[in-house]
Amino acid sequence: MLKISPAIDKEMPMQRRDFLKYSAALGVMSALPLWSRSLFAAERPTLPVPPLLSPDAQNRIQLTVHAGETLFGGKSATTWGYNGSLLGPALQLRQGRAVTVEIRNTLAEETTVHWHGVEVAGEVDGGPQGVIKPGGSRTVTFTPTQQAATCWFHPHQHGKTGRQVAMGLAGLVLIEDDTLRQLRLPQQWGIDDVPLIMQDKRFTAQGQIDYQLDVMSAAVGWFGDTLLTNGAVYPQHAAPRGWLRLRLLNGCNARSLNVATSDKRPLYVIASDGGLLSEPVKVSELPMLMGERFEVLVDISDGKPFDIVTLPVQQMGMTVAPFDQPQPVLRIQPLQVTASGILPDKLASLPALPPLEGLTQRTLQLSMDPMLDMMGMQALQQKYGDAAMAGMMMGHGQMNHTQSGNMPMSHGQMGSMQMDHGQMNHGGMKSDHGAMNHGNGGFDFHSANRINGKAFDMTTPAFAAQKGQYERWVISGEGDMMLHPFHIHGTQFRILSENGKPPAAHRAGWKDTVNVYGARSEVLVRFQHDAPKEHAYMAHCHLLEHEDTGMMLGFTV
Numbered sequence: 300m301l302k303i304s305p306a307i308d309k310e311m312p313m314q315r316r317d318f319l320k321y322s323a324a325l326g327v328m329s330a331l332p333l334w335s336r337s338l339f340a341a342e343r344p345t346l347p348v349p350p351l352l353s354p355d356a357q358n359r360i361q362l363t364v365h366a367g368e369t370l371f372g373g374k375s376a377t378t379w380g381y382n383g384s385l386l387g388p389a390l391q392l393r394q395g396r397a398v399t400v401e402i403r404n405t406l407a408e409e410t411t412v413h414w415h416g417v418e419v420a421g422e423v424d425g426g427p428q429g430v431i432k433p434g435g436s437r438t439v440t441f442t443p444t445q446q447a448a449t450c451w452f453h454p455h456q457h458g459k460t461g462r463q464v465a466m467g468l469a470g471l472v473l474i475e476d477d478t479l480r481q482l483r484l485p486q487q488w489g490i491d492d493v494p495l496i497m498q499d500k501r502f503t504a505q506g507q508i509d510y511q512l513d514v515m516s517a518a519v520g521w522f523g524d525t526l527l528t529n530g531a532v533y534p535q536h537a538a539p540r541g542w543l544r545l546r547l548l549n550g551c552n553a554r555s556l557n558v559a560t561s562d563k564r565p566l567y568v569i570a571s572d573g574g575l576l577s578e579p580v581k582v583s584e585l586p587m588l589m590g591e592r593f594e595v596l597v598d599i600s601d602g603k604p605f606d607i608v609t610l611p612v613q614q615m616g617m618t619v620a621p622f623d624q625p626q627p628v629l630r631i632q633p634l635q636v637t638a639s640g641i642l643p644d645k646l647a648s649l650p651a652l653p654p655l656e657g658l659t660q661r662t663l664q665l666s667m668d669p670m671l672d673m674m675g676m677q678a679l680q681q682k683y684g685d686a687a688m689a690g691m692m693m694g695h696g697q698m699n700h701t702q703s704g705n706m707p708m709s710h711g712q713m714g715s716m717q718m719d720h721g722q723m724n725h726g727g728m729k730s731d732h733g734a735m736n737h738g739n740g741g742f743d744f745h746s747a748n749r750i751n752g753k754a755f756d757m758t759t760p761a762f763a764a765q766k767g768q769y770e771r772w773v774i775s776g777e778g779d780m781m782l783h784p785f786h787i788h789g790t791q792f793r794i795l796s797e798n799g800k801p802p803a804a805h806r807a808g809w810k811d812t813v814n815v816y817g818a819r820s821e822v823l824v825r826f827q828h829d830a831p832k833e834h835a836y837m838a839h840c841h842l843l844e845h846e847d848t849g850m851m852l853g854f855t856v
């Protein structure tokens with residue numbers, strides 16, 4: 300059972316907001332007087348830590364998909380979880396050892412369980428074909444062969460992935476190997492080896508999770524005004540002094556994050572999606588796309604409390620308050636006792652990239668229907684104002700791109716739209732979002748996001764990759780100015796170029812998600828397992844509402 304302590308937030312919201320402004324202005328949490336520090340600590344929930352779940356003596360793991368109740372801010376919400384009411388356990392798997400997972404679905408709707416980042420055959424990958432009926436079950440057996448990594452599992456029900464994840468379905472997969480064991484990294488689970496699943500949510504006035512797949516979320520994604528860490532609002536964690544290891548997962552539907560510390564102490568990145576880097580990479584900020592994992596070490600030997608925070612990002616919709624200011628992820632309180640883990644100089648050996656000449660090359664062009672783009676932007680601006688536009692302003696029926704250093708490209712699709720004032724600003728667009736789902740000349744946003752001009756089609760794989768062969772995939776978001784974190788099933792790849800630039804050092808190791816934001820990214824993929832037509836692998840945007848509305852393709856191996 301997942302023992303998530305209820306995310307009770309006893310603070311007054313205003314107090315916290317004022318406190319955040321105060322700490323942001325000062326820049327240094329420790330500047331607060333001692334009395335207020337202890338006061339805040341007393342009111343803060345303890346970080347819930349997902350329990351480790353190892354295979355039993357028969358190498359079996361049981362997962363049950365549940366509906367339950369979770370307290371957020373003193374109100375009870377219906378939530379979904381694996382073996383509990385919210386999120387799920389951390390499955391502890393060994394490289395080279397087979398595991399059988401028995402999944403029972405007690406929900407009233409279909410779901411699937413996808414092993415994100417785990418290199419397994421298409422048959423057990425849990426993509427949209429791996430449906431588990433309400434009341435049904437599914438048993439999958441696989442053997443992780445890849446290097447040690449922090450992966451995760453979540454639903455992949457086509458058209459419903461965004462909602463099912465928003466309801467709480469997500470768990471971790473920890474793959475371990477001998478290299479990892481020999482490194483003497485911090486490894487006491489929940490003490491100095493701590494997972495942080497970061498997700499934003501929005502709640503109704505009654506306190507229920509407020510999810511919609513509509514024209515606005517289909518365009519910019521579903522986002523909330525509350526950041527949860529392992530299901531709790533701004534929790535705290537007391538850890539031994541020394542090196543603290545954080546396993547970060549951006550589990551948001553649509554929000555990219557930018558992880559940092561409140562007192563500017565550096566983060567040492569030791570692992571990306573698919574495992575250890577060759578050596579630690581020191582960063583002051585760590586941008587994280589949806590679905591991405593990074594492991595970082597942070598030095599807390601000075602004994603001073605501080606916060607892990609996420610800084611504002613330039614992404615459409617994600618600039619809305621309170622995310623226009625740094626948001627706290629976790630309060631860290633160092634203890635008197637000393638930690639034993641170390642930060643090694645060398646981590647793992649990454650193979651050199653093979654010669655790129657003569658490789659099969661495929662181009663995946665991501666695009667959004669201009670009508671969805673227009674209607675989604677309009678809805679966003681009407682609901683949240685110009686502040687939501689992340690530097691893109693809309694007025695008098697045309698898009699004006701106001702310059703911001705982070706968004707150098709023009710909005711190709713909007714630029715090509717010749718819309719008149721009346722159509723844009725009036726003409727029924729004032730109605731609520733639900734009403735815009737229909738009508739509008741029969742426009743259907745459910746297939747308005749596309750790859751190579753086609754919305755997802757479960758029955759027709761787009762191509763066949765050759766097993767065991769390297770391929771060079773070019774993923775293009777040219778002509779679009781939406782963030783598309785692109786995820787490929789069945790492989791850990793290497794990034795050759797990311798959005799037109801060489802990858803940052805901490806993004807040059809094993810990855811399963813690449814940033815595509817108005818330009819081209821190139822990745823080197825290789826598939827070691829079969830994925831026949833009926834169990835094709837998926838390649839898709841991990842902004843879940845883009846995925847759910849068509850920005851996904853199937854391919855065979």
Ligand SMILES: [Cu+2]
Nearest residue numbers: 783840842845
């Ligand atoms: Cu996308």
